[in-house]
Amino acid sequence: MSRQMLSLDDRRYVWEVTQNKIRGSSWNHTIRVGVVNCIDSKNTRLCRFYEVESYPTIRLFNANLEKDDLGMTIKKASSEVLQEKIIQFLIDLQKKNLGAPNWVNLLPYSSKIESIFRNVPQLVKSAVLIVEKNDSLVGSHSILDLGLYETIYVRKIDAGSPALDYIEILDIPAVVVIDRETNKNHVLKGNATTREEITSMIMKEFGIVKEEPSKNISPEKDSSGKPPKGINNGTDQVYMVDIENALSNSLLNEVAVKKNITGVRYQALVNYIDILIRYLPTRPQVLNFLKNFQNHLKKHSYITGEQLVNVIRDLQSTTSVLPEKQQWKGCLGSKPTFRGFPCGLWVTFHTLTVNAVFREKDNPDYNPKDVIRGIHGYVKYFFTCDYCSTHFQEMYKKDAETFVQKPDDEIMWFWTSHNKVNMRLKNSASEDPYHPKQLFPTKKNCPTCYLSHDNSFHRENVKLYLKKLYNSTSISYDGVQALASIEDGKSTSGSADK
Missing domain, CATH: 3.40.30.10 (Glutaredoxin)
Structure with a gap:
């Protein structure tokens, strides 16, 4: 099953900017390129200070950087447009005599x-x-x-x-x-x-021969052809460790990178936490943390990213836990750049839609749009892959509100949307060579999900498969870190009902 959301455009864009077009070119006599991974929690404070809230983000800084200078932001553009903006940035600085002595002179020559x-x-x-x-x-x-x-x-x-x-x-x-x-x-x-x-x-x-940098951005398998140790063998098993990793990452690296969270963005955070509490089948210690965090949010209407990190830290106890980063299981990629968080996020979203249906089956007042609206708010205001967020919002705007009329519809809308993403990213630079993008579920994992006469999906059987796959009773706890039991302080890795 392929659950990756990172876009080819973003991967290729960053590659061209940092390697082929600038770092790997002769421009490095004037331009120095640094790449910061804002998903890494070690860089969250840095990215928050410079107000980097979506990726890719390009910032230009003068060589003589002053304190509190946030630089100039360049919106995502083609590499050609990016270079033109960089050139104009350098020219403007040189006109003000703010360029560095070692820069090439880009101002027009005017003497004899x-x-x-x-x-x-x-x-x-x-x-x-x-x-x-x-x-x-x-x-x-x-x-x-x-x-x-x-x-x-x-x-x-x-x-x-x-x-x-x-x-x-x-x-x-x-x-x-x-x-x-x-x-x-x-x-x-x-x-x-x-x-x-x-x-x-x-x-x-002048007889100059220039060496061109490599432009190979296609993912390749190891020369042995064998998948790295621990890589999922192609099954669709759902693991709690992937859900908990996605939860921690979404709060500590995605939400926390925002400098200020207020207004509609704050409400989106409140709604996101609400659906997690109601429908995510977490371990009791994690559920307690979410409830405690929700109580804090209800008392306020504004929070900074730095305050959010401090609140999460202060809420940690033996009975209230947001787990630290663990080894990915079903979402483990063949390289750190593959799968991981985007995969875990898809797993979490599917799990929310399925368990909402089960938990609300006897509630005539349940609104099946609650979950997709909560997820949409998170993706719109907090998901840092700018291209991915934009595409998801386009899918949502097109038919989510009209498609979802009854509980099962939310399950099927997310399944359909997931396959649209898979097909869009098929054969892209974001594709893990050991987990090629394909329609989900595969015929191998769910033969009954396909019609025999034309190989198309049997939607009713797909729905049954999804309900079984993402049901709380089907989730594996293999690989989760042990947490102290709420009742007696003993170590446990299972759920409350196991």
């Missing part, structure tokens, strides 16, 4: 041609002027691309600059090379108009 080598190290044998319109960033791209090569000095110059009056330039953009020893210049021949073409033309002129 014969003065271009003034204050330039003797190691530099040639200067290059990229002639372009004053609103173009093509030259800046090439300057950054070539900044590592110490024997050439590259600047851009506006096409209308008086410094070019004695140079015959027929087309714009153009590339002018000036020899330091003779002070003679010549215009490179060729019809180069793009950043890549101009950079390539200059490199060819």
Whole structure:
């Protein structure tokens, strides 16, 4: 069963930004890239301070960073647009004389041609002027691309600059090379108009060969072809350890990263805790923690992320426990970047919908939309994968409220939505090679879930399968950390009714 929610777009985006486009390129003479994993609890305070509430988030900082400077946020964009924003950020700083001394100069050259080598190290044998319109960033791209090569000095110059009056330039953009020893210049021949073409033309002129970083982002299996030890063998068994991990992660790493939680976001947190208490079949110590946390929330209307962490810490006791991170079981990925929390979250959501139906079967006043609304609020206001949250909200807006009219409908809506996500992410960079994305459940695990004549789903049998799979009586407690018994203080790893 595949339960991963991380999107290909996010994985590829982060890869291109941090590896191929910046860190792995020649831009690292001016740009330094740091990657912070905000899901790691060690980084929660840092991410909260810088108001990083969804991923991927790109922040640009000046080299001379001042205290409390939160930098400039770049919304998710293509790698090309991202580079343009970075260039404009550098140019704006240099206009204010705030750039670092080792940066390449991205401001237009405005002096006489014969003065271009003034204050330039003797190691530099040639200067290059990229002639372009004053609103173009093509030259800046090439300057950054070539900044590592110490024997050439590259600047851009506006096409209308008086410094070019004695140079015959027929087309714009153009590339002018000036020899330091003779002070003679010549215009490179060729019809180069793009950043890549101009950079390539200059490199060819000086015999420069650039090594390209690897762009392989496809997941691969180990050379042995065998899954790592402990990886789920393809069964759909639900484990309490995965649910508890998802619960802890959702509160300590997702909710706690928010700087301020108030208004509709605070109410979404209250609703999320409410459905967890009502329908998540947790161990009694964990249930006590959720109730204690709920009581705290009811007394207030606002909480900061830092306060939330402190409240969770203060509520810990032998009878009130939010478990620490444990080893994933059914959601264990072949690598730390695969499955884990997104998988555990899907398990938790399915478990909520199924157990709500069982617990409310004799309640004529039960509203089957309570659970999906509570989950939707959590995903909308707290789930940090921005792309995943947006896509989930789109699915919800399309038909959740109209589809769910009776209790069983919430089970089937989540099942349908889960399969939509699986098919969208099939063969993506987020796919664990040992857990390929496929329709759930598989025919192997549930033969009766498929119609024999056309291989489509038998929806009624699927519903029965889900009710059995996610029922509280079917959950395995294998692998959970031992908790002190509420009754006598003895260690226990099971549920209250086991």
